[in-house]
Amino acid sequence: MVALEPEEQQLHQASIDKSKKFKSISNHQDMEDETEANNFSLYAQEKVYLNQMEQEKILKAEEHHVIKTKDFDVYGKLRTDKPFVKVT
Numbered sequence: 237m238v239a240l241e242p243e244e245q246q247l248h249q250a251s252i253d254k255s256k257k258f259k260s261i262s263n264h265q266d267m268e269d270e271t272e273a274n275n276f277s278l279y280a281q282e283k284v285y286l287n288q289m290e291q292e293k294i295l296k297a298e299e300h301h302v303i304k305t306k307d308f309d310v311y312g313k314l315r316t317d318k319p320f321v322k323v324t
Contacts, residue, residue: 309315
């Protein structure tokens, strides 16, 4: 065990108290978030869920489009590989 100077001990105790305070505040906020989620009506929950699903479908479609079209140029022809050559 390390013996601390009185000032260091007070600072150490103050930091411990602050960390406990912030931890209790964060726990309280988490509980409030859970109760707010439970206060939504089923209609609102379903609306949020459907919106999330729609956004997910859009993102998947965009990703699919990018993957499928990355090998083609704007005219629909396969891109030619251009070697990277430094000009001196």
